[in-house]
Structure formats: C-alpha cells, structure tokens
Amino acid sequence: MADKSYIECASNWKRPNLTQSPELFQQVAKLLKEIETGGDLAIDNLSKRFDGFQPRKIELRPYRDYELEPQLLNSIEQAAQRIEAFCQLQKGSLQPQQIEEASGVFGFQYSPIEAIGAYIPGGRFPLISTALMTLIPARVAGCQRRVACSPSVHPAILAAASLAGATEFWQIGGAQAVAAMAYGYQTMLPVQMVVGPGNQYVNVAKQLLQSRIKIDVAAGPSELLILADSNANQEWLIADMAAQAEHDPQAQSVLVSDDIAFLQSIGQQLTANDELNNLLKGEQIVLLQANDCEAMIRFSNRYAPEHLLLADERIASQSLKHYGSLFIGQNSAVAFGDYCAGPNHTLPTMGSANRSSGLCVQSFMNIQSYQQINDQGRIQLAEIGRPLAEAEQLVWHERSMQVRS
Ligand SMILES: NC(=O)c1ccc[n+]([C@@H]2O[C@H](COP(=O)([O-])OP(=O)(O)OC[C@H]3O[C@@H](n4cnc5c(N)ncnc54)[C@H](O)[C@@H]3O)[C@@H](O)[C@H]2O)c1
Ligand SMILES: [Zn+2]
CATH class of the missing domain: 3.40.50.1980 (Nitrogenase molybdenum iron protein domain)
Incomplete structure (x- = not known):
C-alpha cells in the first residue's frame, strides 16, 4: 500500500505565495536610477559588472545561413509556421467596426504598437521558442520595429530571431536590457512595449518601467x-x-x-x-x-x-x-x-x-475609437450633454456644446 501522506485535500490546498521581496525592488530601482541619470555609459558599466561584456548590436543573417542541424532548422521553421498561422487567425478576428446612425458615425479600429522589444533570456539553453513566441505575434500585428535583446548570442537564438522577424538584435542582458529598450541605447531607439520572460531582475525592471512601456503578463x-x-x-x-x-x-x-x-x-x-x-x-x-x-x-x-x-x-x-x-x-x-x-x-x-490573457496578436495592438458627428448630431448631442456639463459645473464644456446647437 502506498504511503498516502503525500496526497493532500484539494479543498484546503493553496499555491505557495511567491511575491518578490521589497529588497529586490529597491535593488533594481537603484540600477534603473543609475541608468536614467548615467545613460549609455551606465548601461555599459552594469553590463560589464554583471555579464562581463560590452553590449553590442548583432547583424542578423537570413535564417538558412545559420549552421544548425538540418532537422532542427526544419523544426524551427515548422513551429514558426504553426505559430504564425495561429496569429493570423487572431488577427482575422480583429475587424474594425462602426455604427452609422442619424447623428453620425461611431467606431473603433485596431492599430499596432509601432516599436516593441522582446527579451530572450540567456541561461543554460538557447530559448528558441521564446524568440518565436514573442516576435511572431508582433510581426503579424504589424509592429514596425521589433528589437530583440539577449545576453546570449547562441546561433539558434540568432537564427530563430531572424526567422521570427526581429528588425534589430542586441547582445545585452538583465535589467540593463529592459532599460535600454525603454530609454534607448546607442542607435537603438526606445520601444513602447517590452515582452518576454527572464529572471527576477528582468521581471522587476519590466514592472518598474511601466510608466514608459507596456509589458506582457507578469511571468x-x-x-x-x-x-x-x-x-x-x-x-x-x-x-x-x-x-x-x-x-x-x-x-x-x-x-x-x-x-x-x-x-x-x-x-x-x-x-x-x-x-x-x-x-x-x-x-x-x-x-x-x-x-x-x-x-x-x-x-x-x-x-x-x-x-x-x-x-x-x-x-x-x-x-x-x-x-x-x-x-x-x-x-x-x-x-x-x-x-x-x-x-x-x-x-x-x-x-x-x-483577469489577464496570454501573449497574442491583440497584445501588440491599441484599440482606437473615433466619431464623426454630423449637423443633426451636434444639435442632438448638445441636448444630452449640456445638462451634464451644467451639473458638473464645467462651464466651457457647456459652452463648447451650446455654440454648436
Ligand atoms: N515563464 C516562462 O515562460 C519562461 C521561459 C523561459 C525562461 N524563463 C525564465 O527565464 C529565466 C532565465 O534566467 P537567466 O538568469 O538564465 O537569464 P536572463 O537572461 O533572464 O538573466 C540574465 C541576466 O541577469 C543579469 N543579472 C545576473 N545577476 C545579476 C545581479 N546580481 N544583479 C543584477 N542583474 C543580474 C545579467 O545582466 C544577465 O545578463 C529563468 O528564471 C527562467 O525561469 C521563463
Ligand atoms: Zn513547458
């Protein structure tokens, strides 16, 4: 008979609480402050301290120019095709919509974020799938600049980033990489969104830089x-x-x-x-x-x-x-x-x-609304809006509607 002590009761069990320590947040905030004031030089110094290298831009070659095992090359390509096909399915569901009524036209549309960054962790193994899963949805969404950063320049990572459509690749790691993408570094212009997994320094840097960048799920x-x-x-x-x-x-x-x-x-x-x-x-x-x-x-x-x-x-x-x-x-x-x-x-x-979703084509999109109010609409909407502005005592709002009615 098995020892049953390792079987617990589902109704009482809770996942362990793994919140990151305030000390870690302070430590990363200090690094980011150094970078905010010291710029590129601070990034260089931190990279040398933590990684022992000077960050640099790597020119990506066409995918097939990387010398990987033929079977691996084929698998990466097939995985990329399947990920792309699923992304296209998501993109197809993002149709702009509008209603046209007596007072005008009211609608929304999807617009890709212009520049995004993908962090591809270093570590023991080249994270080929991370390069595909972060960069392909951004390309399908239509993001124009897709910067990849990694402390690793393993040929499989470079090949996957090339295939997945990175427009720039930088060898840089940790919180410095996230800061470089958020603030800009050398010829790398700032991006508006940073995605991808990483260690605690990467994750906390992403969280702390949210006033500048959109991030993906807190992984x-x-x-x-x-x-x-x-x-x-x-x-x-x-x-x-x-x-x-x-x-x-x-x-x-x-x-x-x-x-x-x-x-x-x-x-x-x-x-x-x-x-x-x-x-x-x-x-x-x-x-x-x-x-x-x-x-x-x-x-x-x-x-x-x-x-x-x-x-x-x-x-x-x-x-x-x-x-x-x-x-x-x-x-x-x-x-x-x-x-x-x-x-x-x-x-x-x-x-x-x-309360949140995984990374998808939608993550790389902004939803923009618009309205085009006609002559009949300005009179109709003023009737609705003016009493609201009066009640809020916003006199110029009331005036802006009144002059149109
Ligand atoms: N959730 C997912 O889908 C997923 C997938 C793949 C990897 N991961 C995670 O990615 C992580 C990979 O971690 P990693 O460390 O190998 O690579 P990483 O690229 O995330 O981090 C390495 C960088 O951390 C910085 N660093 C190291 N020590 C530091 C210190 N003391 N202070 C400040 N910065 C320091 C260095 O600059 C280095 O370049 C793992 O935690 C793994 O769980 C998650
Ligand atoms: Zn797994």
Missing part, C-alpha cells in the same frame, strides 16, 4: 494543473508533471483527481524514482484528492492555472472558467503548446489568469 514560475479521471494514462501525466517542474525550481505541477487509487498509483511511481520523488518532496509535484467532479471544477476555477490539462472525460471544457491556456484531452500535452502547437506559451501565472 512567475510556470504552473500546470491536471484534472484526471481514473482512465488517464499515468505515464503520460507523470512525464507532463516532470516536464513542467523542469522549467524552474519554483515551477509547480498539480494533479487533482477524485480517485484515490489512481492518485496512489501515481504516487507509488513517483516515490519509486529518485528524481521524481525529489520533485514530490519539494512540492514541485503536488497530488490532490477532490470529493467529486464538481469539486475538481471548483478547484480549477479558484486556482486559475497557467496551463490546464483536462484528462477527465466526465468534465466539459466549458465548465472551466479561468486558465491561461487549456489543453483538452490527454493527447494535448503542454509540451506541444510550449513549442509548436500554435497558441502562445507566454501565459499568466499565479492566479492572474482570472
């Missing part, structure tokens, strides 16, 4: 929630949970089921393997028992996961309200979504899926 550690019935393939789900945990020591996979025997069986397999057992002990994999399907749905809607894998045929996907991206049925591994399914993998974490 915390990755999360996966699996809702499973007893028929789900245990080997597949174990691989999915371990895959999510491998992103980051704080990444977490949570499996909820109402079948205790199923959870015990998964638990037994995890404890029998040192690597998986460590993930279980470190709460990077969490097994939760719920009373029934209704309780599983309630848990999911309260938890609002970044990735939600529905491996329970009794639950209708429509009953799931909050998630960054939904993977319906156990064929739909989150790993496919990470690389090549098509929908974006930059998604809201830490429960923010109940």
Whole structure:
C-alpha cells in the first residue's frame, strides 16, 4: 500500500505565495536610477559588472545561413509556421467596426504598437521558442520595429530571431536590457512595449518601467494543473508533471483527481524514482484528492492555472472558467503548446489568469475609437450633454456644446 501522506485535500490546498521581496525592488530601482541619470555609459558599466561584456548590436543573417542541424532548422521553421498561422487567425478576428446612425458615425479600429522589444533570456539553453513566441505575434500585428535583446548570442537564438522577424538584435542582458529598450541605447531607439520572460531582475525592471512601456503578463514560475479521471494514462501525466517542474525550481505541477487509487498509483511511481520523488518532496509535484467532479471544477476555477490539462472525460471544457491556456484531452500535452502547437506559451501565472490573457496578436495592438458627428448630431448631442456639463459645473464644456446647437 502506498504511503498516502503525500496526497493532500484539494479543498484546503493553496499555491505557495511567491511575491518578490521589497529588497529586490529597491535593488533594481537603484540600477534603473543609475541608468536614467548615467545613460549609455551606465548601461555599459552594469553590463560589464554583471555579464562581463560590452553590449553590442548583432547583424542578423537570413535564417538558412545559420549552421544548425538540418532537422532542427526544419523544426524551427515548422513551429514558426504553426505559430504564425495561429496569429493570423487572431488577427482575422480583429475587424474594425462602426455604427452609422442619424447623428453620425461611431467606431473603433485596431492599430499596432509601432516599436516593441522582446527579451530572450540567456541561461543554460538557447530559448528558441521564446524568440518565436514573442516576435511572431508582433510581426503579424504589424509592429514596425521589433528589437530583440539577449545576453546570449547562441546561433539558434540568432537564427530563430531572424526567422521570427526581429528588425534589430542586441547582445545585452538583465535589467540593463529592459532599460535600454525603454530609454534607448546607442542607435537603438526606445520601444513602447517590452515582452518576454527572464529572471527576477528582468521581471522587476519590466514592472518598474511601466510608466514608459507596456509589458506582457507578469511571468512567475510556470504552473500546470491536471484534472484526471481514473482512465488517464499515468505515464503520460507523470512525464507532463516532470516536464513542467523542469522549467524552474519554483515551477509547480498539480494533479487533482477524485480517485484515490489512481492518485496512489501515481504516487507509488513517483516515490519509486529518485528524481521524481525529489520533485514530490519539494512540492514541485503536488497530488490532490477532490470529493467529486464538481469539486475538481471548483478547484480549477479558484486556482486559475497557467496551463490546464483536462484528462477527465466526465468534465466539459466549458465548465472551466479561468486558465491561461487549456489543453483538452490527454493527447494535448503542454509540451506541444510550449513549442509548436500554435497558441502562445507566454501565459499568466499565479492566479492572474482570472483577469489577464496570454501573449497574442491583440497584445501588440491599441484599440482606437473615433466619431464623426454630423449637423443633426451636434444639435442632438448638445441636448444630452449640456445638462451634464451644467451639473458638473464645467462651464466651457457647456459652452463648447451650446455654440454648436
Ligand atoms: N515563464 C516562462 O515562460 C519562461 C521561459 C523561459 C525562461 N524563463 C525564465 O527565464 C529565466 C532565465 O534566467 P537567466 O538568469 O538564465 O537569464 P536572463 O537572461 O533572464 O538573466 C540574465 C541576466 O541577469 C543579469 N543579472 C545576473 N545577476 C545579476 C545581479 N546580481 N544583479 C543584477 N542583474 C543580474 C545579467 O545582466 C544577465 O545578463 C529563468 O528564471 C527562467 O525561469 C521563463
Ligand atoms: Zn513547458
């Protein structure tokens, strides 16, 4: 019989609280202040201090000129095509709309943000998929300047950035890179939006520079929630949970089921393997028992996961309200979504899926409204508006309408 102590009760369980420390915010704010006053020279000095290199612009070559394994070159291309096709689908839904009535024409339209920056983290592996997932939607949206920054100049990152349509590539990392994009650096003009994941310095710099730049979702550690019935393939789900945990020591996979025997069986397999057992002990994999399907749905809607894998045929996907991206049925591994399914993998974490969306073509667009009021309209609208202006005691507003009526 399995040791059941690692199976917790879904109704009491909450995700760990991972708020960033005030000290970190102070530290990054100090760096940004140095850059605000010291300009390019401060960026150079910080880069030398933290990275040991002088930031520089890298000329990108055509994609096929990069010497990567042929199979990898093909995979990057196919992934890019699928991501682009999904972006085109999103773009197609962004139709301008207007109503024409007796008083005039009233409408809205979508307009791309002109210049955006994509941060592509350095770290142990070249994050090819990050380059694709950040730059392709910006290109499809119609953003004209698409600056990529990374401390890494790994050929796979350069190749992916080239294919995904970066118009400039700079080797620069950390908070300095975010500041360079927000304030401008050397020949890099400032951008209006910065997207892409990164370590705590990158994330906090993005948050602190929000008065200058729009940012994407505040990306915390990755999360996966699996809702499973007893028929789900245990080997597949174990691989999915371990895959999510491998992103980051704080990444977490949570499996909820109402079948205790199923959870015990998964638990037994995890404890029998040192690597998986460590993930279980470190709460990077969490097994939760719920009373029934209704309780599983309630848990999911309260938890609002970044990735939600529905491996329970009794639950209708429509009953799931909050998630960054939904993977319906156990064929739909989150790993496919990470690389090549098509929908974006930059998604809201830490429960923010109940109020924000993942990166998409819409993220790179402003919605602009307009109105064209005709002769009849100025008289009609003055009748409605003048008493409101009077009540607010805004005399010139009242006058502006009165002279037109
Ligand atoms: N959520 C996602 O989708 C996703 C995807 C990929 C990567 N990530 C995250 O990206 C991160 C990659 O981290 P990384 O550190 O390898 O690369 P990174 O590029 O995010 O950060 C490296 C930079 O941090 C700066 N830095 C390092 N030490 C510093 C210090 N003491 N003070 C100030 N700045 C300092 C340096 O300038 C360096 O260039 C990981 O945290 C990973 O979880 C998230
Ligand atoms: Zn993943």
